[in-house]
Amino acid sequence: MADGTSEIALGKQDLREVTGFAAASAQEVLEIFERAHPADSRPREALDAAWTFARGGERGKSLRDTAWAAHRAARQAGTAAAGEAARAAMCAAAAAYLHPLADAHQVKHILGSAAHAARAAELLAGDDRAVGAARIGRAGRSATPVVVEVLGRYPAAPAGGGRVGELLRDLDEALRGRA
Template identity: 55%
Template structure:
């Protein structure tokens, strides 16, 4: 897998996660960690190097997810996980394991689940481009489990594969 493909996957994940940012921030104003994770990933998607800032941003967004979850803010926690998934997309492994599908489609699944939990309309499904579909097709179908977010992931995984 080359850097252009990783950048395309990361850009797709960012596009899917961005609608969840407003949802997160409406529940947890002043907590910019998920936005920072997405911005660090965006720098890579736009041609920059993969830096420690992406991993640090993902870990910080993961802490935001846990804090929202522990506070009973399920929609906000899923929205933060969308940001974690977007940043994690930059670290997709070329090893063809089903779990890697989370790096490609996890941001979309978490953003959709956040919308469901918040009682809002799910974000419009963002169709992956040909590069993202080609990368996705190198992996087995999405794995089982992980509750409702896993169900959404498997649904998203089936669409581009036909």
């Protein structure tokens, strides 16, 4: 590749496992968004599209469209916690588009939903970092061996990203420690 990034072997079943993990993470906090915005179905639609793909559906326009719509919902959310919950749903739909490139930023496709979900829960609890750490611990325990193995094909999570980035790196380290 022109940028020096090498390719990683990645099959459709790998993508389904990663997307299922991401969807399960987002599912845990979707109600935070829905309580704040009961008439806005965009994050739920993104999550439904992610589940459909994870359970054998095709990867197509619906995933992309609903991910972008959930992203817009996050930007329009009235609270930070609701915004993070919508971002978790957006990341779940986007997980199906994990690229087979040895690029640390691809780790966000694998673990981004869990990190945003942990941040949403943290914010809902008055910015209690122990709540976020507990969510990350639960996400680490729920990751399947396939998710851990796929993650291991990629470089470690990148620096930056504020508190969500910290949560992402904490989960990344925990899962790599399982391998």
